[in-house]
Amino acid sequence: MENWVQVCQVDDIEAEDVIRFDHGDRTFAIYRSDDDQYYASDGLCTHEEVHLAGGFVMDNIIECPKHNGRFDIATGEAKGAPACIDLRTYPVKIEAGRVVIDIS
Amino acid sequence: MTAEFTKRDYSLVGLDSKLAEEKGLANAEWYASEIPRKRMKELIQRRNGPAIRDTAIWFILLIASGTAGYMLWGSWWAILPFMIYGVLYGSASDSRWHECSHRTAFRTKWMNDVVYEIASFMVMRESVPWRWSHTRHHTDTIIVGRDPEIPAPRPPDLLGIAMSLFSLKTGPGEILKVLLHCTGRLTAAEETYIPGEEQHKVYRNARIWVLIHALVIAVAIGSGSILPLMYIGLPSFYGAWEQLLCGLTQHIGLAEDVLDHRLNCRTVYMNPISRFLYWEMNYHVEHHMFPMVPYHNLAKLHEELKHDMPVPYSGFWEVYREIIPALFRQVKDPRYYVKRQLPGSARPAMPGPAAAMMTE
Ligand code: FES
Numbered sequence: 400m401e402n403w404v405q406v407c408q409v410d411d412i413e414a415e416d417v418i419r420f421d422h423g424d425r426t427f428a429i430y431r432s433d434d435d436q437y438y439a440s441d442g443l444c445t446h447e448e449v450h451l452a453g454g455f456v457m458d459n460i461i462e463c464p465k466h467n468g469r470f471d472i473a474t475g476e477a478k479g480a481p482a483c484i485d486l487r488t489y490p491v492k493i494e495a496g497r498v499v500i501d502i503s
Numbered sequence: 504m505t506a507e508f509t510k511r512d513y514s515l516v517g518l519d520s521k522l523a524e525e526k527g528l529a530n531a532e533w534y535a536s537e538i539p540r541k542r543m544k545e546l547i548q549r550r551n552g553p554a555i556r557d558t559a560i561w562f563i564l565l566i567a568s569g570t571a572g573y574m575l576w577g578s579w580w581a582i583l584p585f586m587i588y589g590v591l592y593g594s595a596s597d598s599r600w601h602e603c604s605h606r607t608a609f610r611t612k613w614m615n616d617v618v619y620e621i622a623s624f625m626v627m628r629e630s631v632p633w634r635w636s637h638t639r640h641h642t643d644t645i646i647v648g649r650d651p652e653i654p655a656p657r658p659p660d661l662l663g664i665a666m667s668l669f670s671l672k673t674g675p676g677e678i679l680k681v682l683l684h685c686t687g688r689l690t691a692a693e694e695t696y697i698p699g700e701e702q703h704k705v706y707r708n709a710r711i712w713v714l715i716h717a718l719v720i721a722v723a724i725g726s727g728s729i730l731p732l733m734y735i736g737l738p739s740f741y742g743a744w745e746q747l748l749c750g751l752t753q754h755i756g757l758a759e760d761v762l763d764h765r766l767n768c769r770t771v772y773m774n775p776i777s778r779f780l781y782w783e784m785n786y787h788v789e790h791h792m793f794p795m796v797p798y799h800n801l802a803k804l805h806e807e808l809k810h811d812m813p814v815p816y817s818g819f820w821e822v823y824r825e826i827i828p829a830l831f832r833q834v835k836d837p838r839y840y841v842k843r844q845l846p847g848s849a850r851p852a853m854p855g856p857a858a859a860m861m862t863e
Contacts, residue, residue: 416544446638447530447642454795455543455544455547455795457547457548457549462547462795464793464794464795465641465642465794466605466638466641466642466794467605467606467607467794467795469606469612478612479606479612479616480631480634480635480638480701481634481635481638483698483700483701
């Protein structure tokens with residue numbers, strides 16, 4: 400079942416950047432690409448559970464701040480050691496200027 | 504006087520490994536200096552330009568010194584070009600290996616990966632095991648029982664350090680590991696940090712390495728000259744001294760089991776030649792604290808953070824004036840270490856949860 404949750408205003412995330420979003424006991428990373436596409440994934444790196452929001456987005460890749468593990472922000476695909484396990488991603492939509500994600 | 508010292512277990516599968524976990528030192532949260540995100544975003548930007556330029560210069564110098572060595576072979580004058588070739592091959596490869604393992608040197612991933620494989624071969628560090636070992640070094644920097652890259656376990660082995668000038672301590676061990684990997688096996692320590700899905704790459708690469716070296720040895724035997732080995736194989740030994748000179752400055756003599764890189768890493772100002780060979784790893788506190796920043800921006804990062812860092816060392820002279828006596832003292836008293844002083848402008852040190860439990 401779908402479970403859409405409001406995250407923030409679209410402008411709360413800078414272009415080519417990421418923010419952390421906590422909901423209940425779960426944590427997510429919400430991304431905005433440089434062409435203003437929004438994406439969402441689990442918030443913790445699949446390597447050693449570091450918050451990806453401490454990292455940076457470059458060329459649609461989120462780079463983990465701890466060991467430079469990289470993931471595609473659109474698909475969650477891990478792009479090579481030490482990031483070997485893909486990130487789970489979540490559907491995102493924009494409603495009335497707000498970023499909304501489906502965390503089901 | 505202090506209580507009796509119990510020798511610590513630096514292996515990754517021993518008592519201190521368990522203790523590190525119990526004390527909350529394993530995979531812990533580390534101190535990070537404050538820096539505006541906007542500025543950090545500028546500093547982490549990747550560019551191909553600096554690394555392409557530096558790699559081109561590196562290869563041109565390798566070819567030039569290698570050619571001069573060939574032309575002068577048979578005379579004593581060949582020593583000079585081979586000294587240069589050796590340092591470029593056996594020492595400059597260390598920093599190329601390092602930066603490309605983080606994939607920060609180039610913007611383009613495949614460029615990092617290609618240079619990483621070449622540099623790994625030159626510096627005789629197998630690319631897959633060492634990527635994972637270095638990952639652990641960043642997770643648990645100088646945490647006893649966790650970090651596989653602690654350069655001088657206490658009490659330090661002074662002879663071993665001296666032998667490392669020509670890679671005679673670690674080199675033979677690396678060769679044995681390559682041979683082990685050829686048989687499709689890992690060491691017990693490697694099992695703790697190389698994930699299963701990566702292990703087949705270790706075995707494949709080890710076999711390629713052995714094949715290349717066997718070929719060079721065969722050419723040397725066939726031609727009745729060690730000259731081929733002067734280009735591939737031996738420079739990993741005779742050219743290793745410069746990377747040791749730089750590399751020892753990183754952590755030796757400083758605190759173990761702290762969660763603050765300002766206390767267990769050094770930043771040392773170096774001359775332009777060393778900085779070129781070493782790819783700015785002299786800014787070592789900054790690199791450990793923010794490994795996303797590429798080497799060509801570390802000097803800028805240093806400017807941003809220096810109010811929060813111990814005073815950097817002015818050069819090799821100052822740093823070795825500290826390291827050498829510290830090593831000799833640690834032989835007699837392994838509890839001794841150099842306490843880095845933070846300036847008044849810095850935020851307090853974060854020695855970590857074990858501080859109260861440590862015996863030092
Ligand atoms: S924790 Fe993210 S790459 Fe290691």
